[in-house]
Amino acid sequence: MALAQEDIAFIKAHLGEWLAEQSLGKPPVVYEIELRERMARVEEELKHQRELLREGFKRMDERFEQVDKRFEQVDKRFDEMLKRHDQHFLWLVGFIASSAALIIAALRYL
Numbered sequence: 001m002a003l004a005q006e007d008i009a010f011i012k013a014h015l016g017e018w019l020a021e022q023s024l025g026k027p028p029v030v031y032e033i034e035l036r037e038r039m040a041r042v043e044e045e046l047k048h049q050r051e052l053l054r055e056g057f058k059r060m061d062e063r064f065e066q067v068d069k070r071f072e073q074v075d076k077r078f079d080e081m082l083k084r085h086d087q088h089f090l091w092l093v094g095f096i097a098s099s100a101a102l103i104i105a106a107l108r109y110l
Contacts, residue, residue, distance in 0.1 A: 003011075016028060
């Protein structure tokens, strides 16, 4: 028993409705609305994620600036410390040379 074209057309026209009635499928309109709602939620979430990423990068940039300033402070302190140590070293060399000269002079007179 073959189906006529009219029967096939009727089945195609009503298949979505029958499946929806049986909760086996959803009508195309409902499915499309759900897809659009999902797409809207996904787009909103992506927008939120982009904002979070921008905020994170902004905070990282601020933190790098703080670290750079801290390195500059450390460099400045290190340079000052080297200058102080150079001065101390020169005083020490002068003290040792003077002490050696005094010892040599004292030994010559003895």
